[in-house]
Amino acid sequence: MYLLDTNICIAINRGNPNAIANYSKNAKYSYICTVNLAELYKGVYCSQQVAKNLTDLNNLLSLLPVVDVDRNAALEFGLIQGELRKIGKPTGVFDALIAAVARSRNDILVTDNTKDFQNIANLQLENWLIP
Numbered sequence: 001m002y003l004l005d006t007n008i009c010i011a012i013n014r015g016n017p018n019a020i021a022n023y024s025k026n027a028k029y030s031y032i033c034t035v036n037l038a039e040l041y042k043g044v045y046c047s048q049q050v051a052k053n054l055t056d057l058n059n060l061l062s063l064l065p066v067v068d069v070d071r072n073a074a075l076e077f078g079l080i081q082g083e084l085r086k087i088g089k090p091t092g093v094f095d096a097l098i099a100a101v102a103r104s105r106n107d108i109l110v111t112d113n114t115k116d117f118q119n120i121a122n123l124q125l126e127n128w129l130i131p
Contacts, residue, residue: 002030002108110127
């Protein structure tokens with residue numbers, strides 16, 4: 001399964017050909033989590049084109065399941081934050097939560113921001129924007 005990071009969802013909505021091609025091949029195995037959803041809604045309501053961006057987001061949401069941050073992901077979040085602190089390479093809270101969902105489900109996190117996740121052990125990453 002593929003957990004799509006927020007930047008991948010945005011790339012799909014903006015018509016990025018690599019993102020669309022990869023999503024098309026893997027649509028039935030793809031999802032987002034509630035953290036991504038919160039980031040996407042923030043982007044919509046902080047934008048200059050709220051109505052258009054909300055329509056685009058709703059169209060995307062009609063295709064993608066949304067997974068909650070559950071107890072297993074919460075445990076992984078704590079572990080990830082502890083691991084990163086020990087090696088002196090912290091990441092943002094939202095990124096750690098998104099990574100925790102993927103890692104708790106043993107799924108692949110699809111992101112264009114691999115640098116934000118590269119120090120998280122046992123996290124599988126793919127970048128669908130690279131041909």
